[in-house]
Amino acid sequence: MSVMGKIIPNVSSRNFGRISAALSNRTYFTYTQELSQPLDRKPETLTAKEAFEKCLKSGQTVFAQGAAxxxxxxxxxxxxxxxxxxLKDIRVVHMHTEKDAAYVAPDCEGIFRSCSLFMAANVRKAVAxxxxxxxxxxLQDIPKLFHRKIIQPDIAVIQVSPPDSHGYCSLGTSVDCVRAALVNSKIIIAQVNVNMPRTFGDAIIHMSHIDYAVEDNTPLPEHGGKGGSPEETKIGQLIGDNLVEDGxxxxxxIGSIPDAVLSAxxxxxxxxxxxEMFSVGVIDLFRRGCITNNKKKTHRGRIVGSFLVGNRELYDFVDNNPAIEMLEIDYVNNTHIVSLQPTMTAINSCIEVDLTGQVAxxxxxxxxxxxxxxxVDFIRGAAExxxxxxKPIIAIVSNTKRxxxxxxxxLKLGAGVVTTRAHVHYVxxxxxxxxxxxxTLRQRAYELIKIAHPDHREALEKAAFERLKCMPAP
Known part of the structure; x- marks a missing residue:
């Protein structure tokens, strides 16, 4: 059979035994290589509607690939x-997804129920x-949900690059927890898209593992590449000049603050x-020779990521680029692996931070x-x-747009603490x-009030005294 112009061998059914055998020998740091092994079978090329009409049933769990x-x-x-x-009671499990999520609309209640492992804007209202x-x-723990059968997908819905001459496709911009979901899914439906960049590392999947192939060349969603605010630019300069060392x-x-740091x-x-992800800002530094990856002890000379959301320039940059390795999230984000990187500098943002250093x-x-x-994966990894x-860094603009x-x-009543006051180093x-x-608590309050917006420092100082029963002090 010819799929996207490539010849794929035929077989009568999926070899499920290979999956159970491989999983039984899996160790914590073992990669799942099953998807890289060619099988003597071929996918069936259908329309998207035909694919779901064949396999979608009430009560199933569907995994959906995310990000770009x-x-x-x-x-x-x-x-x-x-x-x-x-149909009814279909669970749709995913990380951050892009574009409208029609399955969370009010008229789909009872038919579909979304389950986010990291929420995007398209499902916030439905969750609320x-x-x-x-x-x-x-993030580093998400693959365990599939390997430990806490989440057992009946169907995995993914998007891949067209197969090469050997029948290999690529998961492209999103590896993260996808491989863990795929090796534990009964059926794989793949959108084969010429716009999906071909990336390496854990992104490779042989076409023979796909059950239903749907040819659709919809462009990938694009974000980023725009300049930040003066405040974000200043944050980037402060971090670049004071906290990022050579090597x-x-x-x-993704976002304006990371791009501002890269620009500095x-x-x-x-x-x-x-x-776990990187943005378009790395391209200029890579081409200038500022990013070489030569000081890294592992994956020397190569950029390591797990998923991407960017613009066409970023997708073209990673396409067929052997200097980029897209690896599984339980490796990339593993705290021990992070701690091994030289001068590990982790830059993350938040919604708010209280005077003791708790981060929401x-x-x-x-x-x-x-x-x-x-x-937390990277904040703790950098600290260790x-x-x-x-250098574990939390970076935020001092004021909201209001x-x-x-x-x-x-913190606001009910806000969750993601990074504890013991985790925090630099803000x-x-x-x-x-x-x-x-x-100490009063020293923390003093340091944080100094970097708060001037309009709020007096009120914060009074609030600190009420809370701590003493004045903030250096």
């Missing part, structure tokens, strides 16, 4: 088939209204990237906003750095840098 690889056309078809067939679920979990290994997410590193040397990042009061993500040179302080006397705003490590 979100297979939106497939998920739309899944929603339509579920509604047309009057009780129609969808969220699981608080560190440092960097972790940072044009005179740095021998930087490395070991991050997944919720605004009782309203869930995102998830734990990789913040075996070379003693790690002019409210992000440095607060106490950076456009007003300066606070180092909280080893500081």
């Amino acid at each position: 690889a979100t297979p939106a056309p497939l998920l739309d078809a899944m929603t339509a088939v579920g509604k047309a067939g009057s 209204e009780g129609r969808s679920d969220a699981i608080p979990i560190f 440092a290994t960097l972790q940072m997410g 590193l044009k005179n740095h040397k021998d930087l490395g990237i070991h991050s 990042a997944d919720s605004i009061g009782t309203r869930m906003y995102s998830g734990f993500g990789g913040q 750095a075996v070379d003693g040179r790690g 002019g409210e302080s992000k440095v607060v006397p106490t 950076v705003t456009e007003q300066g840098i606070a180092n909280l490590f080893g500081k």
